[in-house]
Amino acid sequence: MNSPWVALEGLRAGYPGFELGPVDLSMGRREVVVVVGPSGSGKTTLLRCLAGLARNSGGRLLWEGRDVTSTSPEHRNVGYVPQGLSLFPHRTVEQNVGFAKETLGAPTPDREVRALLERFELTSLARRRPHELSGGQRQRVAMARALAAHPRLLLWDEPLSGLDVLARDDLVQMMLEVTSQQDVALLLVTHDPSVAFSVADRFLLLHGGSVRFLGDPERLMSSPCDAFSARFAGYENVLSTQDLAAASGAPWARPWLDRAGPEGIACSAERLSFVQEEGRGRLPAVVRWVHRDPLGWRVGLECGPWRLEQHLRPPLAPPEVRQRGWVEVDERHLLPLRGLEEGRGN
Amino acid sequence: MSERGEAPPRSGAIGGWASILPSASVAGLAGVLVVLLLLPLFALLTSVPPMAILRAAGSPAVEVSLGFTVLASLLALAGSVVFGLPLGYVLARRRFPGREVIESIVLLPLVLPHLIAGLALLMVFGPDAPLGRFLATLGIPVWDTIWGVVAVMGYVSTSYVVSASMTAFRAVDPEMVGVARTLGASRGDVFLQITLPLSLRGILGGMGLSWARSLSEIGGLLVLGYTVYPWPAGANQPVWNPISVLIFETYQISPPQALAMAALLLLFALSAFLGMRVLEWALRARGAPRESRA
Numbered sequence: 161m162n163s164p165w166v167a168l169e170g171l172r173a174g175y176p177g178f179e180l181g182p183v184d185l186s187m188g189r190r191e192v193v194v195v196v197g198p199s200g201s202g203k204t205t206l207l208r209c210l211a212g213l214a215r216n217s218g219g220r221l222l223w224e225g226r227d228v229t230s231t232s233p234e235h236r237n238v239g240y241v242p243q244g245l246s247l248f249p250h251r252t253v254e255q256n257v258g259f260a261k262e263t264l265g266a267p268t269p270d271r272e273v274r275a276l277l278e279r280f281e282l283t284s285l286a287r288r289r290p291h292e293l294s295g296g297q298r299q300r301v302a303m304a305r306a307l308a309a310h311p312r313l314l315l316w317d318e319p320l321s322g323l324d325v326l327a328r329d330d331l332v333q334m335m336l337e338v339t340s341q342q343d344v345a346l347l348l349v350t351h352d353p354s355v356a357f358s359v360a361d362r363f364l365l366l367h368g369g370s371v372r373f374l375g376d377p378e379r380l381m382s383s384p385c386d387a388f389s390a391r392f393a394g395y396e397n398v399l400s401t402q403d404l405a406a407a408s409g410a411p412w413a414r415p416w417l418d419r420a421g422p423e424g425i426a427c428s429a430e431r432l433s434f435v436q437e438e439g440r441g442r443l444p445a446v447v448r449w450v451h452r453d454p455l456g457w458r459v460g461l462e463c464g465p466w467r468l469e470q471h472l473r474p475p476l477a478p479p480e481v482r483q484r485g486w487v488e489v490d491e492r493h494l495l496p497l498r499g500l501e502e503g504r505g506n
Numbered sequence: 507m508s509e510r511g512e513a514p515p516r517s518g519a520i521g522g523w524a525s526i527l528p529s530a531s532v533a534g535l536a537g538v539l540v541v542l543l544l545l546p547l548f549a550l551l552t553s554v555p556p557m558a559i560l561r562a563a564g565s566p567a568v569e570v571s572l573g574f575t576v577l578a579s580l581l582a583l584a585g586s587v588v589f590g591l592p593l594g595y596v597l598a599r600r601r602f603p604g605r606e607v608i609e610s611i612v613l614l615p616l617v618l619p620h621l622i623a624g625l626a627l628l629m630v631f632g633p634d635a636p637l638g639r640f641l642a643t644l645g646i647p648v649w650d651t652i653w654g655v656v657a658v659m660g661y662v663s664t665s666y667v668v669s670a671s672m673t674a675f676r677a678v679d680p681e682m683v684g685v686a687r688t689l690g691a692s693r694g695d696v697f698l699q700i701t702l703p704l705s706l707r708g709i710l711g712g713m714g715l716s717w718a719r720s721l722s723e724i725g726g727l728l729v730l731g732y733t734v735y736p737w738p739a740g741a742n743q744p745v746w747n748p749i750s751v752l753i754f755e756t757y758q759i760s761p762p763q764a765l766a767m768a769a770l771l772l773l774f775a776l777s778a779f780l781g782m783r784v785l786e787w788a789l790r791a792r793g794a795p796r797e798s799r800a
Contacts, residue, residue: 213684233687246682250703259699260689309689 163225165189166313166345171219173202173209180205180369182219187313187345192336194356195349197366198388203349204243206366207315210347211240223312234263239306239314239344243321245298247290253277253301254286260309276304280334296327300334307338314339317349332358353392357381365389386423386497395426395495396469406465413464415441421496431493432470434459434485442486443468450478461487551769558766559773567752568767572774574734575749578652579720582659586667586716591709594671595701599680612668620662620725627657628729648730655731655748659720666719670712674705707789714782718775724750 164186172181180202187193195203208214210221212233221229228236248256255262258273277283280300290298299319306314319335320328332355339346350356356363356377363380365373365388373385384390387398399416401424407413416425434445445468449460456473468487472478479485562568597609615623631638631648638648648654678701686696727748734746747755749771757764 208684211684211688213687233684234690234692236688238688240685240688242681242685244679244681246679246685248682248686248700259686259691262699263690263692263695305689311688 163222165224167222169220169222171209171216171221173205173214173216174369178202178369183371185364185374189343189345190339192339192346192348192359192361193364194360195347195364195366196356196392201366202369203366204317207240207317207347207349210313211238211315212236237312239309239311241302241306241316241319243317245302247298247301249290252287252289253282256290256301257304257308259305273308276308280304295322296331299323299331303335307342311344314344314346316346318351319348320350320352320355328355335359353394384426384497385499390426390495390497394428396429397427397432398424399466400424403466410464412443415491416494419491419494419496421498423497423499426495426497427489427493429469429471431489432468433488434461434470434479435488436485438486439488441491442488445485445487447479447481447483450481463487547772550765550772554766554769558762559769562763562766562770568770571747571749571752574746575721578655578748579659579717581656582663582720583713583717585656585660586664587713590664590667591671594668595675598672598675612665615662616665620723621728623661624658624726624729627661627726631657631730650731650733650735652734655727655734658726658730659723662723662726663716663719666716667712670715671705671709674708675701677708678704707786710782710785718779721775722750724754727751
């Protein structure tokens with residue numbers, strides 16, 4: 161049997177007050193795994209540990225079966241693009257991209273460096289320094305620089321934060337092209353669901369340093385395991401066990417409580433209706449706010465201790481703020497959050 | 507009066523003064539300080555006729571003394587860089603027990619009266635001190651030789667190199683260093699290609715201050731290097747004085763002559779300072795950034 165391109169076996173790392181792991185993950189070449197999780201869940205620690213910049217306290221890293229756990233960062237063959245990019249400010253774009261080649265003693269400018277500059281549309285910016293570039297250009301330099309070292313594994317921490325939609329989409333496209341053409345596995349940290357779902361072969365969800373979910377995007381969408389993954393998968397209405405407990409005595413909450421899983425319950429804002437007639441299973445609600453969005457309206461509803469959100473698309477008209485009514489939802493659209501064991505899988 | 511009620515009073519003028527006054531007082535206080543810093547230098551330079559400065563510059567005693575002082579201060583600077591940069595790097599980059607204590611020790615010479623520094627060094631390098639005696643037996647006498655002058659200058663000025671390099675190294679983003687390592691650079695490569703170029707301006711600033719401090723030292727020299735015998739000892743060689751000591755001695759005999767020497771030294775120091783600024787500007791023009799966290 162072939163060994164995986166990249167394998168993490170029971171990887172543990174941490175610092176005082178925080179422990180990450182164990183993380184078990186196998187990646188094939190050209191596979192994209194998106195790491196998601198709330199702030200402080202250990203995403204960056206995982207990346208730094210894989211890059212060799214943070215020491216792991218347990219477990220192993222294997223490159224096609226070769227143990228690289230103790231290998232120093234310069235010999236690990238991992239590309240790392242940190243959140244702040246860390247471009248070298250005293251070097252031009254060309255010198256940044258050519259840094260890895262330079263350390264190998266390649267002539268400057270290297271043919272391959274020039275090809276990378278061209279591929280990332282940086283040729284005309286080759287003589288500029290990082291502070292003379294836009295956010296998107298800087299991101300492209302960081303990516304080209306990392307790829308110039310021919311990494312086996314590319315680690316990318318929040319690559320698209322602060323970019324406009326067009327620049328973001330361009331970069332995502334470049335990223336997909338590169339990973340499909342090179343033997344590189346990509347581990348990407350992002351908070352942006354639209355980027356994550358467009359590139360991910362699999363998701364790795366971290367929470368408090370533990371792996372809460374590992375699986376494909378469809379599985380994350382159809383059965384998110386906890387409140388974070390439900391929100392990330394696009395469920396606007398997520399009620400945790402604490403939210404549910406706050407309304408446990410209310411008869412109107414019964415259908416929701418009956419359907420809830422150990423981690424709570426989720427429902428898409430598209431699936432809610434705000435109606436004027438009372439009925440079985442309907443929740444009494446007051447409209448708290450109405451906001452426009454590009455596709456219609458977002459309506460904030462207060463149901464006892466719960467805050468729910470409804471999305472309305474034209475030709476439906478939005479209700480008035482402070483209007484009273486009832487929230488209706490088909491029970492089939494109430495998604496129980498079943499917790500770690502249910503959602504986890506390879 | 508309108509239906510909505512009385513219009514609020516126009517407060518533009520008061521608001522304007524209120525916003526101008528703090529800025530004006532800050533600018534005034536800053537201006538006073540700048541004037542106070544420049545006034546003595548201006549007074550010194552204008553109190554001495556240019557011809558007197560030229561005569562002082564042509565005096566063999568001043569030439570020898572200034573040359574000797576510059577040589578000793580450069581040697582002190584070299585020592586400060588050789589020993590100070592590694593210490594600054596370790597203090598900036600490593601965490602270890604007692605780091606804060608070492609940082610305080612490094613700054614100690616800055617708060618020590620320099621005469622006391624000279625006396626303390628005499629207890630270590632003097633003719634009756636064990637280390638001084640030992641070095642003398644090796645043929646390197648310290649008391650009243652160039653080495654004594656270098657020791658004093660180094661002692662009172664090293665802190666600037668260590669402190670400035672520590673600050674400069676600390677300003678280099680550790681993440682940037684880490685990224686450079688993942689790109690195949692060894693620790694040495696990273697230091698030479700990333701850390702050092704990004705810290706260079708800060709380090710040069712510290713070196714400049716350190717050298718200027720050595721050049722102007724007198725307190726410690728009164729004890730350990732008042733009259734300097736040539737080293738290695740040679741026959742019929744005149745004794746030297748560091749320039750600050752020479753000015754001090756001359757002042758007791760002929761104040762106008764001492765003022766001319768002082769003006770000459772001031773012009774020399776100003777030229778060196780200007781040279782440093784030009785170097786700094788040149789580095790900036792070449793793209794060495796003030797902040798490394800780009």
